[in-house]
Amino acid sequence: MLSFESDYVNGAHPEVLKALIDTNDEVISGYGNDRFWNSAAQKIRTACACEQAQVYFLTGGTQTNQVVISTLLRPYEGVIAATTGHVNGHEAGAIEYSGHKVLTLPHHDGCIDADELRAYIQAFYADGSHDHMVFPGMVYISHPTEYGTLYTKEQLTAISAVCREYDIPLFLDGARLGYGLMSPDTDVTLPDLAQLCDVFYIGGTKVGALCGEAVVFTRGNMPKQFATMVKQHGAMLAKGRLTGVQFDALFTDDLYQRIGAHAIRMAQLLKAAFAEKGYEFFLQSPTNQQFVILDNDTLKRLQGQVKFSVWEPLDEHRTVARFVTSWSTREEDIAALRVLI
Amino acid sequence: MLSFESDYVNGAHPEVLKALIDTNDEVISGYGNDRFWNSAAQKIRTACACEQAQVYFLTGGTQTNQVVISTLLRPYEGVIAATTGHVNGHEAGAIEYSGHKVLTLPHHDGCIDADELRAYIQAFYADGSHDHMVFPGMVYISHPTEYGTLYTKEQLTAISAVCREYDIPLFLDGARLGYGLMSPDTDVTLPDLAQLCDVFYIGGTKVGALCGEAVVFTRGNMPKQFATMVKQHGAMLAKGRLTGVQFDALFTDDLYQRIGAHAIRMAQLLKAAFAEKGYEFFLQSPTNQQFVILDNDTLKRLQGQVKFSVWEPLDEHRTVARFVTSWSTREEDIAALRVLI
C-alpha cells in the first residue's frame, strides 16, 4: 500500500546500505572511535565549519536526548522545552527516568519564543523560593519541530543569546534536521547551528540511515568520560562501526543534503496536490511533514487506500492527518496519491 | 593484520547482511512488532520449544542487562552475580544507574555455585537486619561466562531450583550463547534454557549480527508495558526492523547454530595450535574464547603481528592473552597464526 506514514518505515538509503556492504568484511575495533567514526566526524566538522566540534554517534533520538540532557545537566537542573517538545510528551518519561524535570514553555506552532524564555528564567531567579525549585539548566528545541516548522536564524539567534546570557546550554534536537536544512523556506545552515547551539544532533534514523544520530558538541563541551556514561546508559554499540559507516556515507557527496532536498521536493508536490484538490492545512509546514485537515469521511476512505498518521482530532467532523515524505518517496507515489484524494 | 581480537570486529554474517539488503525497500511500520519481529520471535519460540515465550529485540548487551534487570526487580531488590559477572565490573555501573545493587558471589572459572547461592540467600533471610539490606531479587549468570566457560545442565538445574525455591527469577546473559550451545562439551540446549531460566537473551551482536539481542521471557513474565520502559531507557529503535530482520535471518536454516559451530571449530584448531607449540592455557575454555598464557617477550612480539586482547597479567613474567574466533575466522587464519606462535 502507498505509504506516507513516516520517514522511518523504509530501510537505508541505497548509498548508506552500499557503505555497510562495502565495509562488512573489514576488521574494525569495537565501541566506536574507529576509522569510520573519525572520518564521519571530520566530514561533519567540515560541514559545520566548526573544527573544534566533538562528534559522537548514538543509535536513536530518545536515547540521544536522554544521554545528552542527563550528562550535561547538574542534578538540580531541569531542561526547558516547549509543551509540545518530544522530550516532554513522547519519550515515555526518559528524561525524568534520568532524574530531571522538563520545564515547559508555551509553543507557537511547535517553537518556543526567546522573550518568553527570558521571562521564564527571570521569573525563576526573581522568585524568593527558587532554591526549592528546579533550576533551568538547558534549553531544548527541535528543528524541524514536532509540527515540521522551522526556527528562523533570527529566532535561533535570540534564543541562543538568552542561553548565553544565563550560561545554560542550548540543545537542538535534529532528528529530522536534513529536511529542515534543505527547506526552501529556511535561512539556517549547519554552520549557523554550530555557532548558535552548544550541542545538537544530526538525525540519521529519519534521514536515510538504519539507525544513528550524530551528536555535535560545538564548544569543547563534551562531558568528561562521555563514553563511559554512554555505556552506563546502555547506549554503546559493540560494533560502533554501524553508526560510523552510515554517517560517513551520509556526509559523502552531500548525500545528507540530497536526501533532504529530495524529500522536501516530494513534500511540496504532495502539498500542491492537496491544495489543488481544495484541502486545508492545519499549519504551514516547510518541511517533509505535512498536516492536512481531512473530514472524517475522507479520512475513513483514505485509510483503506494509503498509509498516513492520524495526528489529532480537530473537531467533531474533522481530523488532522500527517503525510510524510522521505528518501524513498517517488514522484509516482505522489501521482498515485493525487488520484485518491 | 590477522585478528583474533574479538567476535565483534567484523560486520554481519553474509546471510544476515543479505536479509538486510533484501528487505531494504519494504515498507515496515516502526518501533518493532513488525512482520520480521513476529517471524523471528516465532522461530525462536520453536527453537526453544517454548510456545509461550515472549520475545523482544534490543540492540546491545549492556542495554539488555540494564533493561531486563531493572524492569524485573522491585525497587528494594538487587541482582546476584559472580564477582566476575559482566554486570558487576564491565558495564560502567549501568545496573546501579538504574537504581539497583549487584550482590556478588565468588566465581569458579566464571560460574557461580548453587550451594553458595542458597547459602547466601539463607544467610540474608536469617539476618535480623535484613529489612535494612538489599533483597536478593534475581540471579544473573552468563553462559558462556566471561571466561568462556559453560555451566552443565546439572549446574543450571541446581541454580534454577534455588531460584524457584525463593521465587526469584533466573536471568541468563547469552551474549555469546551461540558458541555455548555449539560447544562439543556442553549438554545444555536452547529448550533447556527455556525451561530452567525465567528470562535469557540470545546474543546477536557477537554471533553474526551488526547489533541485536533477543530477550526471551519464558513464563509469561514479560513486565507489563515493557515496550514503554524500553522506550524510557532510550533503547527502542524507530526502525525496529533492524533487529527483527537480522534475527529472522539468524534463525533461518540454522544459521545461528552454524555460526556457533564454525567458530567453535576454529577455536579448537586455534587451541590445538597453541597446545602443539607447548603453550599453557589459563583455563580450559570449551567455547570461542581461548585464554593463553604468554611470556612477556612472546606477548610483545606477537602484538606486532596479530591482534588479540591482553586479558590480565598472570605474574611478573607472564600474561593471559585472549584469542577469539567468530563467523569470519578462516582455517587459513589459524594456519597463519600457527606460523607466528
Added chain:
Amino acid sequence: MLSFESDYVNGAHPEVLKALIDTNDEVISGYGNDRFWNSAAQKIRTACACEQAQVYFLTGGTQTNQVVISTLLRPYEGVIAATTGHVNGHEAGAIEYSGHKVLTLPHHDGCIDADELRAYIQAFYADGSHDHMVFPGMVYISHPTEYGTLYTKEQLTAISAVCREYDIPLFLDGARLGYGLMSPDTDVTLPDLAQLCDVFYIGGTKVGALCGEAVVFTRGNMPKQFATMVKQHGAMLAKGRLTGVQFDALFTDDLYQRIGAHAIRMAQLLKAAFAEKGYEFFLQSPTNQQFVILDNDTLKRLQGQVKFSVWEPLDEHRTVARFVTSWSTREEDIAALRVLI
C-alpha cells in the same frame, strides 16, 4: 517581630513537647514500630474510622511525597497534579529525581477538576501513541491546597470515582490537613478521606510537631517492604520514637483538632481585620493561610513591622502577600497586626 510568616516558624505545641520530655528516658528500640508508633497508629485508625489503615511516620512533606509516589508508581507511570501542586513546582524536582514525571492539569484556585481529570486520562488512552508516553499512574492533590483552598466532599468523591474507574490511586497531601479539617467551610472529615483516598498523609510539621508526617494507606495497599524503601530513600530515623511520640500526642485529647481549630479562629480574626480595613483578598481561603492584596507602598511599610510572605506580584502596583496562623498565634498578635495595617 510579629510573625505571620508560616506555620513552621515556631517549635512544637506544648503538649507535643511535653510528650517528648516525658518519654525521653524510656528505652525504645529503633527504626519505628515501637509502642508509640503503634499507639499513634491506632489512634489515627480510630480517628479515620478505618481499622485496616496502615500508618507509617516520616519526617517531612517533600520526603513523604517522594517516598509515597515513587513506591506506589510503576516505573512507566507518572503522577497527575495541578500545575500549582507542591510536587510540581516546589520540591526541587524530588519526584523526577525518583524517576517519575509530574503530569499537570490546570488548577482552579489550587484544585483540580474531576471532569478535566477524566478527560485527560481518556485522551491519554485514546492517543494511538500512548505506549510512548508516560502513563497516568496516580492522582496527587493537596488539601488544603497551595492557596489554602479546600475540596468539597462532592469534589473529592468525583475525583475518587475517576481514580477508581481507572484503577489508579488517589493520594492526598495533607501537610496542613489539620487546618482543612477544622475549617468552618468544609464538609470533609478524616473518615471521608480514609474512604475516598487510597493513601494520604496527616501533616505534623506544620500542625504542631517539630517534624513528622503520618502516611495512611487506607486499603491494605502499603507497598511490600515499604520500610526497606524508606531506608533506601534515606528517610528512616534511627530514633523512630521522635515521630511516634509526637503523633501520639497530636492524637491524644483531640490535640490535632484543637490546633487546627485555634489557627482557623485566628485566621478568621486576621481576615476580618484586613477586610475591615478595606483590603482585598487574592482569593477566599477558608483555612490558616490568607492571601491579601497589598499595594506596594503598604507592602514595603509592613515588611519593616511584621513578618509575612511575599507570594507573587499581582500587577505593577500590587502584590499578593500571605499571612499564616498556627498553634502559636495569639489574639493579641492579631490585635497588634490590626494596628499596623
Added chain:
Amino acid sequence: MLSFESDYVNGAHPEVLKALIDTNDEVISGYGNDRFWNSAAQKIRTACACEQAQVYFLTGGTQTNQVVISTLLRPYEGVIAATTGHVNGHEAGAIEYSGHKVLTLPHHDGCIDADELRAYIQAFYADGSHDHMVFPGMVYISHPTEYGTLYTKEQLTAISAVCREYDIPLFLDGARLGYGLMSPDTDVTLPDLAQLCDVFYIGGTKVGALCGEAVVFTRGNMPKQFATMVKQHGAMLAKGRLTGVQFDALFTDDLYQRIGAHAIRMAQLLKAAFAEKGYEFFLQSPTNQQFVILDNDTLKRLQGQVKFSVWEPLDEHRTVARFVTSWSTREEDIAALRVLI
C-alpha cells in the same frame, strides 16, 4: 529491662532536650540557615580548627551518606568502601538508588588499608577497559567502624594521601564519631579529621541528639546548590531549627566530648566486667561498642535478662553479641549486668 542494645534507644541527652525546650517559643525561619544553625556551625568550625569549613545539618546517617556521596560523585563514578562499610551492606541500597556503585575493598577489623586502596586505583587505571568500568570517585570510611575500631592518625594520613594523589575526596562517616574521639586509644582529633578528610560528618543521633548529623565540608567543596539537592532528596526539614538547636547544644560546654567520654568509660567498665568473668572478645574495640563471644546457652539465658544485639554466629556453639553504651548508661547498669553474666 537493662539495655545495651544500642546508642539510639534513649531520647536526647538532658542538655540537648533542655535546648529544645528553651528555644521552643522562639520564631525561627524555616529550612535551616537560622541563628542556631549559624551558631552551631561556628562552634563546629572552632572545634575543628577549620574556619573555612562549610557545615550543613541533616537528620540521619543513611540520608547523610546518600546525599553527600551522590552530590559529590560524578555520574560515572562510584565510592570505594570496605566490604563491611555501612553503605555497602546496611543501607538498603541507598547509594545504588542514587545511581552509584559501591566499589569494595577488603576490611581489616572494619578498616581499609591505604596500600590496598592505592593498588585498587592503580589497577583500575592500568586496565585497558577502564572506560567501561565504574571510576573510583570517592573513598568512604567510617570512624569508628562497624566493628567499633578506629583508624590511627598514621593510617588516616596514608589514606588521605592516596586520595589526594588521585584527586578524589575522602569522606568519613562519623555516625559514632564522639566515641571515637574520646577513646583513650586514639590519636585522632577533630582538627586532624578536618585536615585529612574532604568531607565528614559528626553524628548526632547516636551521640545524644534525637536526630541530626552535621556534615562538614573542609575545603570549600560543598557542592553548588547543595540545599536544593538536599531538598530534592527529601532531606530538608521545614523546621530546620530541630537540628541546629541540638547541635548548638552538643557543641556547647564540650557536651559532645562529655557524652563520648562518659560512654567510653562505661564501655571500659563493661569490657572489664566481661573480661573478669572470663569472656572472650570477638575483637578489641576501643569505643562504645563491645563485641563479646557468648556460648549459645549463655546467649539464650542473657536474652531473657538484658537487651543487646546478636551480631553474628561465630560457630555452631558460639555467637558474637554486641553491647553498646551511651550517654544514658549508668555505672549501676554495668554493676547490674556484672551480676547477670
